[in-house]
Amino acid sequence: MSENPYLWIEKSLSTIHQARWYRYPRTIESVSGAEILIEGRLAINFGSNDYLGLSNSDRLKEAATIAIHKLGVGSTGSRLLTGHRELHRQLELELAALKQTEDALVFSSGYLANLGAIASVVGKRDLILGDEYNHSSLKNGAIFSQATPIDYQHCNLADLSRKLEQNRCHYRRCLIVTDTVFSMDGDLCPLPGILELASAFNCMVLVDEAHATGVFGANGAGAVEHFGLTGSPLIQVGTLSKALGSLGGYVAASKQLIEFLTNRAPTFVYTTGISIADTAAALAAIEIVRQEPERRQQLWQNVRYLQELICQEIPTIELLPSASPIICIPLENPERALAAAQKLRDEGIFAPAIRPPTVPTSRLRVSLMATHEKQHLEALVGALRKITDNK
Numbered sequence: 001m002s003e004n005p006y007l008w009i010e011k012s013l014s015t016i017h018q019a020r021w022y023r024y025p026r027t028i029e030s031v032s033g034a035e036i037l038i039e040g041r042l043a044i045n046f047g048s049n050d051y052l053g054l055s056n057s058d059r060l061k062e063a064a065t066i067a068i069h070k071l072g073v074g075s076t077g078s079r080l081l082t083g084h085r086e087l088h089r090q091l092e093l094e095l096a097a098l099k100q101t102e103d104a105l106v107f108s109s110g111y112l113a114n115l116g117a118i119a120s121v122v123g124k125r126d127l128i129l130g131d132e133y134n135h136s137s138l139k140n141g142a143i144f145s146q147a148t149p150i151d152y153q154h155c156n157l158a159d160l161s162r163k164l165e166q167n168r169c170h171y172r173r174c175l176i177v178t179d180t181v182f183s184m185d186g187d188l189c190p191l192p193g194i195l196e197l198a199s200a201f202n203c204m205v206l207v208d209e210a211h212a213t214g215v216f217g218a219n220g221a222g223a224v225e226h227f228g229l230t231g232s233p234l235i236q237v238g239t240l241s242k243a244l245g246s247l248g249g250y251v252a253a254s255k256q257l258i259e260f261l262t263n264r265a266p267t268f269v270y271t272t273g274i275s276i277a278d279t280a281a282a283l284a285a286i287e288i289v290r291q292e293p294e295r296r297q298q299l300w301q302n303v304r305y306l307q308e309l310i311c312q313e314i315p316t317i318e319l320l321p322s323a324s325p326i327i328c329i330p331l332e333n334p335e336r337a338l339a340a341a342q343k344l345r346d347e348g349i350f351a352p353a354i355r356p357p358t359v360p361t362s363r364l365r366v367s368l369m370a371t372h373e374k375q376h377l378e379a380l381v382g383a384l385r386k387i388t389d390n391k
């Protein structure tokens with residue numbers, strides 16, 4: 001008599017429930033802007049990655065529509081076979097121009113760009129040193145590559161240096177990997193120090209600019225530009241799906257590395273090319289990032305206003321250290337975080353509770369957009385004050 005080989009699923013699900021880790025997708029029933037209709041209720045939206053409010057921009061929608069009418073919907077194949085159009089190349093050249101790198105390569109998502117880039121540049125005989133708070137795609141990229149992954153303490157240069165001293169000499173190549181803006185904390189990696197150590201220990205450096213592109217730097221190129229490190233020997237990965245309001249990922253780097261990835265990155269070679277609409281929309285978004293710095297300025301004005309307001313109105317709240325539009329309020333445990341998010345929902349505010357295993361400690365995560373108005377931020381602080389008063 002055979003047992004049911006799928007029985008374990010029920011047990012695993014109940015463990016997830018018991019730990020209060022269970023999640024499900026919530027339906028947004030409106031355009032995703034500063035205000036949304038979510039599960040039948042109106043809310044001010046503090047959960048979006050659409051930092052510049054471009055995902056619903058007329059220019060992106062028009063660009064996507066025109067391209068679809070001209071070229072169809074699907075790209076119909078991998079980029080090296082039938083999936084490549086002139087639009088793809090234009091997007092890559094625009095990304096390289098924004099980042100001021102020799103070239104760029106577009107992938108179907110940021111996650112795939114990270115997996116492909118990491119697995120192409122290191123292998124079995126190599127070492128990866130990664131920040132312990134790195135995004136899932138960087139951690140899984142390390143596993144995919146079969147290199148030896150070692151985590152260093154979050155943003156801790158002394159720990160990185162110690163681990164390089166102890167380990168570097170035992171491996172052929174070494175890749176240091178970090179988010180520039182940490183997606184669940186909102187702080188910045190110490191990029192100048194990381195580059196110095198990389199140079200001292202002969203390491204490559206891959207930075208993930210997912211939350212920085214379009215947001216940081218005088219031209220919106222990202223944290224690399226913000227730090228004055230444009231032109232450094234880096235592998236810059238990012239996404240088209242956050243501030244750029246579309247979908248897809250990219251690597252911006254030297255011409256040689258891009259040629260190499262084009263031939264070797266399995267998540268480029270063996271997957272269907274990014275869709276026509278997403279490509280056209282991302283192209284339009286980069287143009288807006290370059291032509292309309294006022295959107296970025298408005299975003300940063302909102303960040304400053306919210307921080308001031310919290311500081312004045314609820315001085316008892318100790319925010320996690322942030323240098324970005326991602327602002328986190330720490331809470332003791334998953335139950336508290338869930339209860340706080342629920343209370344905010346009752347006040348018409350959507351700000352998700354982020355819990356283990358995504359992060360080591362529970363928190364409310366607020367992400368700001370250029371399209372938030374003062375009244376939205378004031379409503380958030382009013383609701384936060386209510387829930388902290390009632391603790």
Ligand SMILES: *Cc1c(COP(=O)(O)O)cnc(C)c1O
Pocket residue numbers: 109110111112114135137179183208210211238239240241247248249
């Ligand atoms: C969102 C995100 C990604 C993945 O990008 P997608 O285009 O959504 O696949 C990668 N790295 C970081 C840090 C991210 O926040």
